[in-house]
Amino acid sequence: MEKKLLLGAEAVAQGAIDAGISGVYAYPGTPSTEITEYIQRATEGNQASVHSRWATNEKTAFEAALGVSYSGRRSLVCMKHVGLNVAADAFMNAAITGVLGGLVLVVADDPSMHSSQNEQDSRYYGRFAMIPILEPSNQQEAYEMVSYGFEFSEILRLPVMLRITTRLSHSRAVVTPAEPRAQNKLNPERDRNKWILLPANARKNYHLLLTKQDALRQISEQSPYNRMISGSGERAVIAFGIAVNYAMEVITSHNLEIPLLRISQYPLPEKMVKQFTAQYSEILIAEEGYPLQEELLRGFSGDNRFRGRLDGTLPRTGELSPALLEKALLEFMGCANDTRHDTKQPAVIYQPVTYPLVVPRPPMLCKGCSHRDLFEAINRVMNDYPEKHVFGDIGCYTLGALPPYSTISSCVDMGASITMAKGAADAGLRPALCVIGDSTFTHSGITGLLDAVNDRSPLTVIISDNGTTAMTGGQDSAGTGRFFDICKGVGVDEAHIRSIVPLRKNMEENITIIREELEYEGVSVIIAQRECIHIRKTKNR
Numbered sequence: 001m002e003k004k005l006l007l008g009a010e011a012v013a014q015g016a017i018d019a020g021i022s023g024v025y026a027y028p029g030t031p032s033t034e035i036t037e038y039i040q041r042a043t044e045g046n047q048a049s050v051h052s053r054w055a056t057n058e059k060t061a062f063e064a065a066l067g068v069s070y071s072g073r074r075s076l077v078c079m080k081h082v083g084l085n086v087a088a089d090a091f092m093n094a095a096i097t098g099v100l101g102g103l104v105l106v107v108a109d110d111p112s113m114h115s116s117q118n119e120q121d122s123r124y125y126g127r128f129a130m131i132p133i134l135e136p137s138n139q140q141e142a143y144e145m146v147s148y149g150f151e152f153s154e155i156l157r158l159p160v161m162l163r164i165t166t167r168l169s170h171s172r173a174v175v176t177p178a179e180p181r182a183q184n185k186l187n188p189e190r191d192r193n194k195w196i197l198l199p200a201n202a203r204k205n206y207h208l209l210l211t212k213q214d215a216l217r218q219i220s221e222q223s224p225y226n227r228m229i230s231g232s233g234e235r236a237v238i239a240f241g242i243a244v245n246y247a248m249e250v251i252t253s254h255n256l257e258i259p260l261l262r263i264s265q266y267p268l269p270e271k272m273v274k275q276f277t278a279q280y281s282e283i284l285i286a287e288e289g290y291p292l293q294e295e296l297l298r299g300f301s302g303d304n305r306f307r308g309r310l311d312g313t314l315p316r317t318g319e320l321s322p323a324l325l326e327k328a329l330l331e332f333m334g335c336a337n338d339t340r341h342d343t344k345q346p347a348v349i350y351q352p353v354t355y356p357l358v359v360p361r362p363p364m365l366c367k368g369c370s371h372r373d374l375f376e377a378i379n380r381v382m383n384d385y386p387e388k389h390v391f392g393d394i395g396c397y398t399l400g401a402l403p404p405y406s407t408i409s410s411c412v413d414m415g416a417s418i419t420m421a422k423g424a425a426d427a428g429l430r431p432a433l434c435v436i437g438d439s440t441f442t443h444s445g446i447t448g449l450l451d452a453v454n455d456r457s458p459l460t461v462i463i464s465d466n467g468t469t470a471m472t473g474g475q476d477s478a479g480t481g482r483f484f485d486i487c488k489g490v491g492v493d494e495a496h497i498r499s500i501v502p503l504r505k506n507m508e509e510n511i512t513i514i515r516e517e518l519e520y521e522g523v524s525v526i527i528a529q530r531e532c533i534h535i536r537k538t539k540n541r
């Protein structure tokens, strides 16, 4: 097969297409967005039978993928780490129902929070749900592991998690694809009881999940992705996922003889780990994310042979890098100043200059962005109130927290603007105002609005409708053109669903409308509608 130069995210996507998926479901979120975009580009061209459309949120995406699996076909579901919090309910229960057609969940974690509100480690979720986890160390493995994951998923009848991180997702390497495989035939689940999680069935299924754990560990012991690389001395390294790549780079660059155990499949192969660790007096644990495996290996009694993020040998937070591992490993081996090893030679494999992690974007709204005129109008109204609280949400408009506007006072998670404003209104805050994007509103803002309507909480919601999911690159937005009807359907009085066009020429009229609705002692919605300038440019091309 012809070699391809692919981002890690694209390698996952190509792997899924070649593994015969029938559907991909996702909500856009950096660093996972490119997986679905790649499949969409491919399906538009030559894989038209792969269903692909952006979902309203990660939970609905996961549930749709589960539906494809129920029909006997293979499905891929993609999200960023915080998206798994949203999908957690469906995700945890899918481990109990099991699957029929292979289901691979790709979660892209973002250590160092390049474009996220936290740096949680999704391997905890995989462990929590007791499902297999695969963690590729490079783009070729990312490609291959997708197919391996689907096979594994169908044999074990469990969802499989593929965990990648920003660095792998957004860096390119040459990938050699395999022969593509045809899609599964439609063959819906016959054993319906399995999928009806009434307590009697759920207990049986949970027991079945527990009985599969030994098999999962056995498979990990034999996995081609878990193996020892020999060396000599009293000290050793255990590296996980992409940290394998970093460790190999440091070992090769400095001609180190240190033994390495590489792990890319979980649950941990216990025998292999015990056999390896018994031989050494000290072991450096290199893993991307939280010190999950280090903590497990140290145990409650504190086996101090294990070094890593917990004892400060590696930094506790942020992204791991070859340079960080190089420093830690050379110090750990006591040869930081040893001239036998070429310690001056940096072992850097990912050059930020060559492979920028994200397209550098100044932390400000684009010139001509509709949010600018909206924030100016809000500021002019809110200046009349002694304290200016505007609850914000996740999207480009979060940048309204920064000067020159400094409009937004909070941003916690998707959809939290409405529910936080509701809580503050219930507590007596006046006016209670929030700003939410169109896509975020459909993601998880609607339910908060329904709460406010049910409680008659006095608040004003501004839906900034720019017709797209702008922050992640312009994916479809689920409610475009229908926000009036949606809000009316949720129960907002139609006299208090107002529309404005945030343009400089409309400034005085917009200020009047915002002021009127802030004074209303009930739920009001203002739909501020103006397209993101980039979407408009694309349409006009």
Ligand code: SF4
Pocket: 364, 365, 366, 368, 369, 370, 371, 396, 466, 470, 471, 532, 533, 534
């Ligand atoms: S991408 Fe669009 S919505 Fe986001 S700041 Fe730029 S113009 Fe505004």
